Amino acid sequence: MPRDPLIGIVGKPSSGKSTTLNSLTDAGAKVGAFPFTTIDANKATGYLQVDCACSRYGKEEFCKPNYGVCKKGKRFIPIMLLDVAGLVPGAHEGRGLGNKFLDDLRQADALIHVVDVSGTTDAEGKNTRGYDPVNDIEWLQDEIRQWIEGNLKKRWGSIVRRHTATKSSIVDTLQTQFGGYSSNANLVARALKRISKLPALESWDDAMITEVVKAFMEEKFPTVLALNKIDHPDADKNISKIILRYPHTKAVLTSAITEVLLRKLVKQKFIRYEEGTEFIDTKEDLPADEELRPMDERLLEKVEKIRDLVLYRFGSTGVVEVLKAAAEVLELVPVYTVRNIHTFAGASGSSVFRDCVLVRRGRTVESVARYIMGDVTIAAIEGVGGMKVSEQDTVDVGRNDILSFRVAPAGQR
Numbered sequence: 465m466p467r468d469p470l471i472g473i474v475g476k477p478s479s480g481k482s483t484t485l486n487s488l489t490d491a492g493a494k495v496g497a498f499p500f501t502t503i504d505a506n507k508a509t510g511y512l513q514v515d516c517a518c519s520r521y522g523k524e525e526f527c528k529p530n531y532g533v534c535k536k537g538k539r540f541i542p543i544m545l546l547d548v549a550g551l552v553p554g555a556h557e558g559r560g561l562g563n564k565f566l567d568d569l570r571q572a573d574a575l576i577h578v579v580d581v582s583g584t585t586d587a588e589g590k591n592t593r594g595y596d597p598v599n600d601i602e603w604l605q606d607e608i609r610q611w612i613e614g615n616l617k618k619r620w621g622s623i624v625r626r627h628t629a630t631k632s633s634i635v636d637t638l639q640t641q642f643g644g645y646s647s648n649a650n651l652v653a654r655a656l657k658r659i660s661k662l663p664a665l666e667s668w669d670d671a672m673i674t675e676v677v678k679a680f681m682e683e684k685f686p687t688v689l690a691l692n693k694i695d696h697p698d699a700d701k702n703i704s705k706i707i708l709r710y711p712h713t714k715a716v717l718t719s720a721i722t723e724v725l726l727r728k729l730v731k732q733k734f735i736r737y738e739e740g741t742e743f744i745d746t747k748e749d750l751p752a753d754e755e756l757r758p759m760d761e762r763l764l765e766k767v768e769k770i771r772d773l774v775l776y777r778f779g780s781t782g783v784v785e786v787l788k789a790a791a792e793v794l795e796l797v798p799v800y801t802v803r804n805i806h807t808f809a810g811a812s813g814s815s816v817f818r819d820c821v822l823v824r825r826g827r828t829v830e831s832v833a834r835y836i837m838g839d840v841t842i843a844a845i846e847g848v849g850g851m852k853v854s855e856q857d858t859v860d861v862g863r864n865d866i867l868s869f870r871v872a873p874a875g876q877r
């Protein structure tokens with residue numbers, strides 16, 4: 465059964481993790497109850513922005529999610545975020561919060577690596593000038609790799625003996641070792657497929673183990689780079705450098721501090737701002753708006769600067785995009801479950817598309833049902849138009865993403 469996806473926010477001290485997390489989890493701007501059963505101190509709820517199914521059917525005004533919100537067809541779906549603080553070079557040997565950080569990381573399904581592209585903080589987060597942030601991408605990946613590799617090598621002798629004695633497959637043997645990172649046999653198999661001509665496990669040398677661990681990391685911790693502090697004058701050259709160096713890694717340009725400031729100004733009623741866009745309106749832009757308050761000269765100047773330095777140059781603060789990018793690397797698809805497949809209403813009332821879950825593209829409809837309802841027997845599944853959907857059909861955006869399940873009465877299970 466799939467579990468709730470979890471996105472870890474990692475990065476060196478002072479790269480802007482907390483600021484990014486604050487801007488993603490700003491519950492003040494969102495309403496709606498809390499969907500997750502347990503939440504630890506280091507977890508927070510972020511909101512993933514998607515085009516809601518209600519906008520496909522012109523039902524925006526009736527859309528009332530049970531969790532999160534929907535504003536004019538833009539839905540904010542709750543998603544769990546994990547704050548992974550305390551990572552410094554040498555963490556795998558116990559430096560900083562070291563192993564605590566790495567243990568937290570086990571549960572994450574994808575990572576957002578917040579990189580300070582202003583070059584004003586060194587590897588440990590101390591103030592400096594001209595630091596090359598490419599280093600941060602390298603050492604962070606290296607720390608994770610050495611941690612996993614260290615755990616594996618400690619037991620390598622007995623792993624090989626057991627593998628030979630039990631005549632296990634490589635996938636089974638590795639899954640036994642990687643189970644602690646909340647992986648599964650499919651994930652391990654996908655990782656091993658990345659390696660051409662995989663030799664028998666008994667003959668793996670150190671270099672081969674490193675290659676396997678790297679392949680495992682690509683599957684287990686797909687990573688999005690949040691190139692943060694783009695508002696800083698030194699950011700441009702570092703951004704180009706990173707993008708040239710890592711052309712295949714998803715990178716999003718962010719100014720987390722700008723997003724936090726904009727949301728504060730919204731709360732104080734100084735501006736109207738549509739999250740994820742370049743648009744802000746002030747009292748000067750909308751004189752007829754009675755709720756908006758006028759700003760003094762200093763604040764107006766600040767808003768102008770934000771427009772010029774961030775919004776007009778980059779199109780947005782990037783914060784909404786970074787979460788979308790993380791959901792994309794995980795191939796998450798919003799699936800809506802409704803009671804009435806013709807009106808899309810729930811059990812009571814006229815509101816539509818009340819329930820929505822995020823699941824990986826390509827999952828079967830049956831596994832989605834189990835994820836939502838647990839171990840029940842399903843009598844029938846309907847898709848849009850009342851079409852019968854098979855349990856083995858898979859979900860994707862626009863395909864089997866609106867479903868109605870009929871559960872068999874207890875006596876028929």
Ligand SMILES: Nc1nc2c(ncn2[C@@H]2O[C@H](COP(=O)(O)OP(=O)(O)OP(=O)(O)O)[C@@H](O)[C@H]2O)c(=O)[nH]1
Nearest residue numbers: 476477478479480481482483692693719720721722
């Ligand atoms: N210029 C600029 N500064 C930023 C931005 N985001 C964060 N900062 C500043 O960077 C400093 C560190 O930000 P934090 O969010 O506390 O960084 P952190 O990674 O959580 O740091 P630790 O708690 O030490 O791990 C603070 O002074 C922030 O105001 C940004 O987008 N632009």
